[in-house]
Every structure is written in structure tokens, then in C-alpha cells.
Amino acid sequence: VRVIGVDLGGTNVRAAPVSEAGVLCGPRIEIPSKAREGAAACIGAVCDAILSASRGQGASAVGIAIPGHIDADSGKVLWAPNFGETVNGEFIHRRDIPFSGPVSEAVGMPVFIGNDANLAAIGEYRFGSGKGTASCLVLLTLGTGIGSGVVLGRPAHSEVLVGHLGGAVEFGHHIIVDGGELCGCGARGCFEAYCGTAGLLRLASELGAQTPKALANLAENGDAGAQEAWRRYGHYLGIGIGNAVNIFAPEVVAIGGQISKAAKWFLPEALRVAESNSIGSIWAGVRVVVAEELEDAGILGAAALALGAAR
Numbered sequence: 125v126r127v128i129g130v131d132l133g134g135t136n137v138r139a140a141p142v143s144e145a146g147v148l149c150g151p152r153i154e155i156p157s158k159a160r161e162g163a164a165a166c167i168g169a170v171c172d173a174i175l176s177a178s179r180g181q182g183a184s185a186v187g188i189a190i191p192g193h194i195d196a197d198s199g200k201v202l203w204a205p206n207f208g209e210t211v212n213g214e215f216i217h218r219r220d221i222p223f224s225g226p227v228s229e230a231v232g233m234p235v236f237i238g239n240d241a242n243l244a245a246i247g248e249y250r251f252g253s254g255k256g257t258a259s260c261l262v263l264l265t266l267g268t269g270i271g272s273g274v275v276l277g278r279p280a281h282s283e284v285l286v287g288h289l290g291g292a293v294e295f296g297h298h299i300i301v302d303g304g305e306l307c308g309c310g311a312r313g314c315f316e317a318y319c320g321t322a323g324l325l326r327l328a329s330e331l332g333a334q335t336p337k338a339l340a341n342l343a344e345n346g347d348a349g350a351q352e353a354w355r356r357y358g359h360y361l362g363i364g365i366g367n368a369v370n371i372f373a374p375e376v377v378a379i380g381g382q383i384s385k386a387a388k389w390f391l392p393e394a395l396r397v398a399e400s401n402s403i404g405s406i407w408a409g410v411r412v413v414v415a416e417e418l419e420d421a422g423i424l425g426a427a428a429l430a431l432g433a434a435r
């Protein structure tokens with residue numbers, strides 16, 4: 125059985141054929157997603173990527189990871205923050221976009237959609253640090269925003285916690301500082317406002333680093349200010365991890381996203397804070413690791429969704 129896994133982002137859409145064992149087994153296609161040029165253009169780009177990736181592969185289904193609030197049952201994108209179009213100079217968010225139906229019609233295969241962070245958690249659970257067997261895995265992806273997903277392991281199958289209408293788990297918007305920094309969601313003190321890229325760079329604003337990678341390079345070159353900024357970042361991350369541990373009692377907490385590549389500079393402090401903030405007997409059962417599928421978790425999780433449906 126082969127399926128096409130698709131990771132739809134605000135800039136690019138990536139698609140690849142994936143085997144039942146979770147191995148990318150063909151060309152990885154990456155093209156502009158036209159996310160801000162309206163629904164028809166974006167769906168057209170997704171279909172182009174699927175048709176290129178599936179040529180000669182004998183794929184039987186498609187899974188698509190989409191950043192936003194996804195209603196998998198109706199196949200609609202209810203809300204997606206980076207998707208819409210500019211009308212008379214004003215950016216209009218599109219809501220309630222029928223998605224899987226039009227794509228399925230165009231590519232001639234059944235199409236299944238889900239939230240990108242939830243599907244990345246499934247990808248990491250099945251094909252990464254969850255090994256397909258962990259009783260509960262929490263994935264936190266650290267980037268511009270914070271993606272999060274919780275997978276509950278079961279003997280026969282696993283399932284991702286989706287909540288009512290597919291809205292769970294928005295862990296990036298749980299509040300860690302009352303009245304704290306303003307978050308993109310409009311609230312103050314969210315985890316994302318401290319542990320997303322903007323929060324990280326704010327901790328080091330006097331150093332002039334424009335990206336997490338630049339800040340990691342400074343730390344690597346012995347800059348004490350940069351190393352201290354990473355340690356303070358670890359402090360906030362540790363608060364979030366400790367909260368996740370107490371709420372979900374996970375077997376694995378996987379830290380993904382581009383910022384996780386600098387884990388050596390923040391993870392020791394994050395673990396110290398998480399341990400001191402969480403219940404000892406729960407903490408004792410947790411493994412906190414850097415995610416194994418840093419680049420392809422979205423594609424793999426989307427593929428897992430399609431494989432589950434294709435069987």
C-alpha cells in the first residue's frame with residue numbers, strides 16, 4: 125500500500141509517496157502553496173503537488189496536513205490563519221473552505237485532511253520517537269508558532285486528541301505568565317509568546333540575532349549573552365513541559381521544529397524547571413527527547429491518516 129502524504133504550509137506545499145512502513149519512497153515535491161492567493165489557487169497548487177508526487181507510484185489515497193482548524197468529517201478548513209486573499213488591498217481570511225472534496229475530484233483518489241500539528245504528532249508517534257508503542261506522546265514543535273499534538277496509544281490503534289470539532293490541542297495558547305507578553309492570538313502571556321521565535325529573539329534583542337540559528341551560532345562561538353538567552357528560553361519552555369507532564373502524563377515528550385536544533389543550549393534548563401514544577405511520580409515515567417522526524421513529520425502523519433483509511 126502506498127499513499128501520498130502532503131504538508132501544506134503558508135509558503136510551500138510538500139508532497140511525497142509514503143510506504144506502509146512510513147518510508148518516503150519517491151520524489152519529494154515542493155512548490156509554492158499560493159496560500160494567500162485565494163482558495164482556488166491554493167487547492168490548485170495542492171493538486172499539482174499530489175499529481176507530480178503520485179506519477180507512477182500506484183498510490184491509493186492522499187492525506188493532507190493543513191495548519192488551521194480542520195473539520196475532518198466534512199472535509200472543510202474552518203479557519204486557517206495564513207490562508208486567504210487580498211481584496212482591494214485588504215487581506216481577507218477565508219473560512220469554511222470545502223477542501224478534501226475538490227482535491228479528491230481533481231486527483232482521482234480519496235483525500236483525508238487534518239490539522240498539521242496533530243498529524244505531525246501522529247507521524248512522530250508512529251515513525252519517530254513514539255515507536256508506535258508509547259502509551260501517550262506529546263509533540264511540541266518550536267518555530268514561528270508552537271504546534272502541539274497529543275497521541276494516545278492503544279493496544280490495537282492510536283488516536284490523536286482532537287477535541288470538539290477538531291479544535292484540540294492548542295498548547296501554544298495556554299497562559300504561562302498572567303498579563304504577560306502579547307500573543308498573536310490576542311491574549312497575553314501565552315506559551316507561544318515566550319517559546320515561539322519572536323519570544324526567543326526578544327530574550328536576546330540586544331544581541332541583534334535575527335533568527336534562532338543566528339542566536340545558536342552566537343552561543344556556539346562562546347557569546348555569554350546568547351548562552352544566557354537560551355537558558356532563559358529553557359526556563360519558559362520548562363514551565364510548558366511541566367504543565368504538559370502534569371496534564372497528560374505522557375510517556376514521551378518530543379520537542380520538534382527548527383528551534384529544537386539548538387536543544388543543547390536550552391534543554392538542560394527546561395528539564396530542570398519541568399522536573400521541579402511537575403509531580404515527581406509522573407515525571408519519573410517521562411522521556412523528553414528531540415523529535416526524530418524533524419523535517420517530514422507532517423508528511424508522515426498525513427500519510428498515516430491516509431494509510432489508516434486506506435486499509
Ligand SMILES: [Zn+2]
Pocket residue numbers: 296297307308309310311314316317
Ligand atoms: Zn496565544
